[in-house]
């Protein structure tokens with residue numbers, strides 16, 4: 152079994168077989184992470200560059216760890232110490248890095264479409280680690296893995312994405328992938344944070360978070376992205392918390408069986424209380440651990456594709 156594409160750019164057109172193969176492979180690597188020696192020789196001799204043009208904690212460290220666990224040689228591009236600061240173009244930067252004979256590029260960029268652009272100027276395997284408001288496929292895949300670990304197959308499950316959907320690449324990758332896997336997908340948030348016409352994607356809209364909690368198996372709670380102008384979409388964070396905040400009281404009252412996901416970083420006391428973020432409903436740190444296994448699976452499957 153192998154993936155149908157040499158790149159992972161998003162989940163919009165990723166077939167069900169590919170998503171299932173990545174999740175099944177991640178299960179094997181999740182077991183490797185529990186061993187005393189968490190390393191396998193699978194990608195020995197492969198060179199992978201992590202090109203992060205935007206801040207990241209979880210995704211960058213997770214990819215780097217995944218590469219090291221697979222015995223690949225890994226290079227981290229740091230924009231603050233690179234010649235980008237002297238005016239070198241993005242294309243020249245990539246062409247120069249590629250001239251050093253690399254095999255894969257993991258890219259995060261503030262502009263949507265950069266991973267796709269890279270496929271046209273590079274021969275390396277390209278993995279999207281988050282591009283603007285477009286997609287964040289590895290985050291969505293680790294979300295699916297975490298849900299399936301807890302609740303079994305996603306087919307027929309009800310999953311609601313709560314919060315700042317308009318500014319979220321996590322939301323879009325979740326919507327595409329969850330639908331491919333047969334889940335019922337909905338969104339919930341203030342009207343100013345829900346993209347116009349999202350129902351055309353087959354997504355139900357909840358106006359009240361209480362209804363979303365009552366009718367879903369899983370809530371994927373998004374961060375309020377104040378740095379991406381989300382602040383303009385709500386009067387203030389206290390108001391947001393009052394109407395859409397995920398609190399223990401709401402979960403206990405409307406659905407004590409619900410499972411809570413959050414991609415991080417968390418705004419404690421805004422979209423979610425500390426009591427929920429650290430409590431029994433959530434899988435947040437499990438998601439982070441599973442993220443390493445998912446990224447190992449993707450690197451392995453792309454790195455061992457026949458030419």
Ligand code: CP
Pocket residue numbers: 206207208209210211281290414415416
């Ligand atoms: N979930 C996520 O993408 O987190 P980082 O921005 O820290 O990578």
